[in-house]
Amino acid sequence: MAAERIAAPDSTWLALPATLLIAAFVAVPCLGLLLLSLSTGFRPGDGWETLISGPMGLDHYRRLLGDGFVLGRLARTLAISAAVTAVTLAMGIPLALACWQTRGPIRNLLVYASVMPLLISVVVSAYGWSVLLGRKGLVNEGLAALGLISQPLKLMHSDLGIVIGLTHILLPFMVLSILASLERIPRALLEAASTLGANRWRTHLLITLPLARAGLRSGVLLVFTLAMCAFVTPAVLGGNGTPVFPMVIYEQFSASFQWAYGAALSIMLLVVMVLLVTVFMALSASRRPA
Amino acid sequence: MNARLTSARFSAARRRFASASAASATIAGFPAIVRAQTKTITTTAFGGIYEKHYRTHVIEPWEKRSGFKVNLITTGGADQWLTSAIVNKARPEIDLPFLSLPVTHTAIRTDGVFLDLDDKLIPNASQIDPLFFDYFDRKAIGFNYAPYGLFFRTDLIRNAPSSWSDLWRPEHAGKILLPDTTSGGAEETVVIAAGLNGGGVTNLDPGWAALRKLKPAVQRFFKNNNEPVPILQRGEAAIGAWYSARVFMLKDGGVPIEFVTPREGAPIGVLSFHVARNATQRDAVLDFVNFALSKTPQEGFGNAIEYGVCNREAVFTGRARERVTPHNQLMRIDWRKVDIAKISERFRREITS
Amino acid sequence: MKRLATLTGVVWLSAVVGFVLSPLLIALVVAFSDSELIGFPISSYSIRWFAAAWHKEIFWRSALNSLWLALAAVAVAGPLGLAAALAIRRAPVRIAQPIETILMLPLLVPAIVLSLSLLVASVLTGVTDAPLRLWAAHSVVVLPYVVRTCLASLGGMPRQVEEAARTLGADSWRVFRYITLPLIRPGLFAGCAFAFILSFDNVSVSMFLVNQKTPTLPLAIMNYVEYNFDPGVAAVSATMVILSLAVAWLIERWVGIRKVLG
Numbered sequence: 013m014a015a016e017r018i019a020a021p022d023s024t025w026l027a028l029p030a031t032l033l034i035a036a037f038v039a040v041p042c043l044g045l046l047l048l049s050l051s052t053g054f055r056p057g058d059g060w061e062t063l064i065s066g067p068m069g070l071d072h073y074r075r076l077l078g079d080g081f082v083l084g085r086l087a088r089t090l091a092i093s094a095a096v097t098a099v100t101l102a103m104g105i106p107l108a109l110a111c112w113q114t115r116g117p118i119r120n121l122l123v124y125a126s127v128m129p130l131l132i133s134v135v136v137s138a139y140g141w142s143v144l145l146g147r148k149g150l151v152n153e154g155l156a157a158l159g160l161i162s163q164p165l166k167l168m169h170s171d172l173g174i175v176i177g178l179t180h181i182l183l184p185f186m187v188l189s190i191l192a193s194l195e196r197i198p199r200a201l202l203e204a205a206s207t208l209g210a211n212r213w214r215t216h217l218l219i220t221l222p223l224a225r226a227g228l229r230s231g232v233l234l235v236f237t238l239a240m241c242a243f244v245t246p247a248v249l250g251g252n253g254t255p256v257f258p259m260v261i262y263e264q265f266s267a268s269f270q271w272a273y274g275a276a277l278s279i280m281l282l283v284v285m286v287l288l289v290t291v292f293m294a295l296s297a298s299r300r301p302a
Numbered sequence: 303m304n305a306r307l308t309s310a311r312f313s314a315a316r317r318r319f320a321s322a323s324a325a326s327a328t329i330a331g332f333p334a335i336v337r338a339q340t341k342t343i344t345t346t347a348f349g350g351i352y353e354k355h356y357r358t359h360v361i362e363p364w365e366k367r368s369g370f371k372v373n374l375i376t377t378g379g380a381d382q383w384l385t386s387a388i389v390n391k392a393r394p395e396i397d398l399p400f401l402s403l404p405v406t407h408t409a410i411r412t413d414g415v416f417l418d419l420d421d422k423l424i425p426n427a428s429q430i431d432p433l434f435f436d437y438f439d440r441k442a443i444g445f446n447y448a449p450y451g452l453f454f455r456t457d458l459i460r461n462a463p464s465s466w467s468d469l470w471r472p473e474h475a476g477k478i479l480l481p482d483t484t485s486g487g488a489e490e491t492v493v494i495a496a497g498l499n500g501g502g503v504t505n506l507d508p509g510w511a512a513l514r515k516l517k518p519a520v521q522r523f524f525k526n527n528n529e530p531v532p533i534l535q536r537g538e539a540a541i542g543a544w545y546s547a548r549v550f551m552l553k554d555g556g557v558p559i560e561f562v563t564p565r566e567g568a569p570i571g572v573l574s575f576h577v578a579r580n581a582t583q584r585d586a587v588l589d590f591v592n593f594a595l596s597k598t599p600q601e602g603f604g605n606a607i608e609y610g611v612c613n614r615e616a617v618f619t620g621r622a623r624e625r626v627t628p629h630n631q632l633m634r635i636d637w638r639k640v641d642i643a644k645i646s647e648r649f650r651r652e653i654t655s
Numbered sequence: 656m657k658r659l660a661t662l663t664g665v666v667w668l669s670a671v672v673g674f675v676l677s678p679l680l681i682a683l684v685v686a687f688s689d690s691e692l693i694g695f696p697i698s699s700y701s702i703r704w705f706a707a708a709w710h711k712e713i714f715w716r717s718a719l720n721s722l723w724l725a726l727a728a729v730a731v732a733g734p735l736g737l738a739a740a741l742a743i744r745r746a747p748v749r750i751a752q753p754i755e756t757i758l759m760l761p762l763l764v765p766a767i768v769l770s771l772s773l774l775v776a777s778v779l780t781g782v783t784d785a786p787l788r789l790w791a792a793h794s795v796v797v798l799p800y801v802v803r804t805c806l807a808s809l810g811g812m813p814r815q816v817e818e819a820a821r822t823l824g825a826d827s828w829r830v831f832r833y834i835t836l837p838l839i840r841p842g843l844f845a846g847c848a849f850a851f852i853l854s855f856d857n858v859s860v861s862m863f864l865v866n867q868k869t870p871t872l873p874l875a876i877m878n879y880v881e882y883n884f885d886p887g888v889a890a891v892s893a894t895m896v897i898l899s900l901a902v903a904w905l906i907e908r909w910v911g912i913r914k915v916l917g
Contacts, residue, residue: 023741023745024745030798030802033735033794034795037794038772041769045772056385057413060780063779103671107671123907125675125676129675133856133858134858136895139889241766243766253654255655266382266385269381278771282765388778
């Protein structure tokens, strides 16, 4: 006798509250920002009625595309993000491999180490680095004590400081992405390789990493996009002025009182993010899934 | 604070999604009621030595005679305080923003945020020079002023500077400290540099060119008034531009440093009160401003910090008399002719980046 | 050759672990120093900075603010995230996929854009109550993480189990209470713990939305460092590090930290 299939009640409505929350506090405000970026007569303090009834146009976007300073900052932010991605790859791959292959207390140490920067505040990390990298910080004092340098190195208040700080904060994303991929690789493959005589380096290079492609790709995407949008770390560890694009946006709202232009810059950052993700997805889809 | 969020939490548990207007009607109503009942006004001031004398000579006496408490915010900066004023104009967090250049001029050009002032609201305004009141279109009123001039370490610099152009001398390269836009003085530097090279406040291009040339010689553009202190104490920098009382504070602390009014003049920087139009305790705020501008607090503060004050009747004695330059002897820059915020922005982009 | 390769690997790995832990350790070390300024080498140690820092009203107040805010954000993100995860798991793929994408939206939008858009919306509509807009912002920021961990927990549960229970006569509520909930609980707890710490630590979204008078703890730290050079900040940072360690341990116990990132 066939068992009756009792249909499950449709529970899609359960997603409604969450979706409405996102719609109300992410989608709608972003649309508001878009509207603001199109408003040419807006002055800080105006209400939404003034915004809607006021003059509209693409003036701010035209200005943006001709603003050498802003575009230069965008390029510099892309460069910094690329550097951060490269360093997190160099650090993240060994760390992920080690987490995957070790056991016991060493594994615990490595996993905690991988995750800690994710769980502490950006401020704690940036502050810690400022103490380490300052002119009278631990690194300079240590190097001087060892007799390796005679003048303190300028590690902070520079793009180098930003790269160091962002690498610290974003490393967990790289490690965890790669680790997720690694854990799907059957052990047997590694064993087979070593039986056939390959040493550890060859095994990892030729077998493990290609199989972890998906994790590597998502790690790269995550780190790059998060580095592009980072604000706090560059603010604390970066040099004078507004070294990265998010800080230029901040400046429009806090110091220049040009909110509409700031809104246009924000939309631009959003567009760049969407482009990065789209290009990335397209590149990944054209390959065989890992 | 606790009560507000706790009750909000329970309502979230009952209803999955609280509509913004309904929740805000209940929650948002709360702070205004709470604030009106407690006798407090919120204002801002600049930190360090400024805060110290401000409290002693202005805040504490007023608190005693009015029965109100003053909540003093010293974190952030003038631009953040103005942003807060604009964002919260319907229900201000800061009843009395106390601002500095260049934010002052942006503030007086913003509509609907600040109260227009007059002699009826602030009787003591009659004792204030028009430079500090009418110049602001009566949308703000000055409290004190400060000269922006040169300083130098007497033991490290052989020839004492006497002109702004001395900053460009090659022997000072690498030892110069200048303020960034957040610290006060940057915009004046541009105008001065323009004046030295044939321009002026309406023709700043020569100034920008001169500053671009000076940029590699500057050790640091400091962002707040605390940064230069250890640098100058250690002698890592030896010459630069700053406000007089800050330099005198170092000198009195034992650092061999001097403040110089250059022969072209020292620009005047003014600190001003702006009254939030919708401040809940408006009468108390106006009373505070009136008190702060009256003779005794002005004299007390001015003599303590050794800055000029805006009340004409204030008398300076002793060392303060030597150190305070009357405002009619300081360089006046007509900021109304330019969009000073644009100068700040260009300074950040071209000079300090 | 093999040994050299292994040695290089170990050295590099130790360097990486050192890199990751050093700012945290330095906060702990400096917090215990006895001097008035932060400088090296540290000659004497004491716990006075812990006492001093936590005596400061601003740190106490902002820590409480951060605590309430984080709890409020979890109170929203928890139930909503759980419900959404259930819906996604049970719905056909063509509906589940778009819903999941929408719910991950806060991860795509840069934090600064999220924060500024809410600030602008707040100003334009005149609803400028700081706690309210902070609460909204934090709720949406942490929601995707709760959804993810719940999905990860649910992923291991075959649909047939729920169906079997229903066939045996259980109604929806009982199915949820006795079958689904115990299975999803670790994921829910881990997601909520992570949401809590993410909200507590958050700076970039909170920055533009806070009340001048009552910042959150990370913002109070940021303000403090601008004007003060003493180890008081290190003491507060060190406390936050210890808190994070505790949360990390909890998450690892419940679901494994990996699942949080999907």
